[in-house]
Amino acid sequence: MRFHWETWPLIFWLVSYYPSRASIYDEFKANWCRQRKWRLDWRSLKKPCQDLRYRRLTGKQYQAFSTSLSQSEIFEVKIRPAGEYSRFFVQSRTHNAQKKTIGGDSWRVYLEGPSYLAGTVFDHNDGTYEVLFLIKEPGVYKINMILDYTLCDGLIDPPIDWFQNAHCSGNLKNSLLSNELFSEMTGYINKPLLDTKNRTVNIPWPRITEAEIQKYMRDADNECNVYCNVLWDGFGRWGNDYKWTPYLNSSIQDTTIMLSHQKQHDHTTGHGVFWVYGDSLSYYFYVSITSPPRPLCTDVFKECNVTYNWIYPKTLYELTETCAEMSLHVPRVLNYFRQVILRKDMDKESALLLNAGAHYVKTTSFKSYQEVIKALIDEVKHKYKGTVIWKSTTAIHGQTADIMGAFRRFTTNHRIQLYNAFANSAMCENSISFLDVYPVSESYPPGTKDGIHYKDEVFNSAIDVLERYFSPH
Numbered sequence: 001m002r003f004h005w006e007t008w009p010l011i012f013w014l015v016s017y018y019p020s021r022a023s024i025y026d027e028f029k030a031n032w033c034r035q036r037k038w039r040l041d042w043r044s045l046k047k048p049c050q051d052l053r054y055r056r057l058t059g060k061q062y063q064a065f066s067t068s069l070s071q072s073e074i075f076e077v078k079i080r081p082a083g084e085y086s087r088f089f090v091q092s093r094t095h096n097a098q099k100k101t102i103g104g105d106s107w108r109v110y111l112e113g114p115s116y117l118a119g120t121v122f123d124h125n126d127g128t129y130e131v132l133f134l135i136k137e138p139g140v141y142k143i144n145m146i147l148d149y150t151l152c153d154g155l156i157d158p159p160i161d162w163f164q165n166a167h168c169s170g171n172l173k174n175s176l177l178s179n180e181l182f183s184e185m186t187g188y189i190n191k192p193l194l195d196t197k198n199r200t201v202n203i204p205w206p207r208i209t210e211a212e213i214q215k216y217m218r219d220a221d222n223e224c225n226v227y228c229n230v231l232w233d234g235f236g237r238w239g240n241d242y243k244w245t246p247y248l249n250s251s252i253q254d255t256t257i258m259l260s261h262q263k264q265h266d267h268t269t270g271h272g273v274f275w276v277y278g279d280s281l282s283y284y285f286y287v288s289i290t291s292p293p294r295p296l297c298t299d300v301f302k303e304c305n306v307t308y309n310w311i312y313p314k315t316l317y318e319l320t321e322t323c324a325e326m327s328l329h330v331p332r333v334l335n336y337f338r339q340v341i342l343r344k345d346m347d348k349e350s351a352l353l354l355n356a357g358a359h360y361v362k363t364t365s366f367k368s369y370q371e372v373i374k375a376l377i378d379e380v381k382h383k384y385k386g387t388v389i390w391k392s393t394t395a396i397h398g399q400t401a402d403i404m405g406a407f408r409r410f411t412t413n414h415r416i417q418l419y420n421a422f423a424n425s426a427m428c429e430n431s432i433s434f435l436d437v438y439p440v441s442e443s444y445p446p447g448t449k450d451g452i453h454y455k456d457e458v459f460n461s462a463i464d465v466l467e468r469y470f471s472p473h
Ligand SMILES: *[C@@H]1O[C@H](CO)[C@@H](O)[C@H](O)[C@H]1NC(C)=O
Pocket: 194, 195, 197, 198
C-alpha cells in the first residue's frame, strides 16, 4: 500500500494520539507512583525550606523575592484523555517579573468541572511547580490555583510559647497569644494565580477502557515499590451530587490488593472494641460511627469507644496545671496513650484507629512531632496486641479564625502535608495499616465547615472501608 504525502500528517497524528498501550501504561504508572510516594516523602516537602526554625524575610527582601500572582504563569500544559494523568507547570516570578529559582511557596489547586478534585503539587525547588491530577470524567475543567504563602512562610514552626498559650488560653479567641504579627496572619496570601483565573482545560474522552484503567491502577500499585499496608488510599473525585467515587473500584474481585489486607488482623466478627484515639477530628469520626450506630460498632465489633485529646486528654485543659508547660512533654503523651492500649479489653480482637496531627501542627515544631510519632509507634509495636490503623490528618482549605483563633497562623495546609508525610512514612516503615483521609478531604468542594472540621458525610466511604476490612471475606 502506498501513502500519498498528504496522508502522512494524519498518520503522525494517529500515531501520536494513539500511542501503544505499553507507553500509555508506563506514563500512567510513573504518575500513579509519584502521587503515592509524594504523600510519604516528607524530605522532599521539607527540602525547599530546610531551615524550618522561625525565619522570615522582612521588608524589602520579602518584597523582592516573594512570588507575584500576576507575573507567575503556567508554561506547560500536558492534557491526556480521561482516565490518564494530566499535569501542568507553573513558573513563579517576582513582582519585577524575574524568574524565581527557589521553591517554598504553598499552593492549593482545585479542578472544577464534571467532577471535583484537588491536584497534587510538586515543588521542584527551582522556581517551578508541577500540578498532577487524574480526571475520570471528560469535559471542561476550571483550574483554581491559590497561593497561601510564599518564601516558606507556610512551613515555618510556631514560636515556642505557642504550646503553652494553647493550653492556657481557655477561650476560642486564644487572646493570650503575644505575637501580634502572627495573630494578624501576616504573610497569608490566599489569592488565586491570575493566569488560572480564566483558564480551563478540556479533558477528552478516554482512549482506554474502564477495565484497562482498573487494571493499570492495580498493576501500578504493585509495581510502585511503596511498601505500605494501605487500607484505603483516599484518591478519587467528588461528583456534582457530592458523591465520592474512588478511582479503585473495590467491587471488582481483587486477588492482590484487598486479599493481602484481609490477612493483617486477628479480629473475629462481633468481638473486641474499636477504639478511636485522636483530637476533635477523630472525635467527630467516632460520633459519625456511633450516632446512629453503624454496623462497625454493633456487628463487626462488640463496641466502639473514643479518647478525645488535644495533645493530652481534652479534659485536662480545664485544669491549670498544664499552663506550666512551655513545650511538649512526650512521656506525658505516652502515659495517657498507655492507659488505653493496655486496657484489658484492648486485646487482640480490638482495633485502634489512631491519629495525632492537627494540634501538633498548630502548636509544636516539626522536630517535636517526629519524636511523638516515633514514640507512639514504639508503644503500639511493643505493648499493644490489637490492630492499629493510622488515620492521616485531614486537609484544610482557607484558614479562618472561627475555631482556631490566632492559632490558625500555623495550621497551614502545607504544614499538615509535611506532618502527614512524616507520620505516614513512619507508619508504613513499621507495617502499620494506613487509612488516608487527606485526599478525600482536600478534594471536597465546600472545604471545611469552620476551618478544620468537615461534614460527617465526607468520611462515609472511609467507614465503609473499615467495615469491609474487619468483616469476613
Ligand atoms: C478574565 O475574563 C474577564 C471577562 O472576559 C476579563 O475581564 C478579565 O480581564 C480576564 N482576566 C484575566 C486575568 O485574564
